Amino acid sequence: ETGVTQTPRHLVMGMTNKKSLKCEQHLGHNAMYWYKQSAKKPLELMFVYSLEERVENNSVPSRFSPECPNSSHLFLHLHTLQPEDSALYLCASSQELLSTEAFFGQGTRLTVV
């Protein structure tokens, strides 16, 4: 248990669906991140939020839309995804942006059919 909770753990969606991934941390951290982990590929940073403001958008397609309503919650809204978007989506948080330790959630395993 890392203190970062992601829901759902598994999600299957069609290419025309709209769904949202949720991440929650009550560690008092100020920075939150979305990562994508595909098979046999490195973890890819998607978005970074610091104090609820987006500070990094790593050339992610617009079909992925993040939202950070407060410092404890982070969402990833999904729409019109492609099969190649199937992956494990990991949320992480850290005390500050440049903290040496980040805490990861267990991820949402997304399958796009």
Next chain:
Amino acid sequence: GQNIDQPTEMTATEGAIVQINCTYQTSGFNGLFWYQQHAGEAPTFLSYNVLDGLEEKGRFSSFLSRSKGYSYLLLKELQMKDSASYLCAVRSEDTDKLIFGTGTRLQVFP
């Protein structure tokens, strides 16, 4: 360009010592991290090196040589529960972003 290289898979025997290497080429350097990830679970932080040398933490140690762009994670007295993927990541000085390697899947056999 940015590149992190580590072996894809390694195997070792319970009670043995294993060294997982990581080499990197990044635009600037602001720290190297090792994470452990068991199958289906969250990556968990193991170590952080920003200066050259060895950092020891129980059965795990991490070494860094900045001039060689090289790090290793040393696991001693291996246990079955050490079977996991080990992710090497470098923080780029230019962007402060964490760049991850593909991970090394370690299997420990009895």
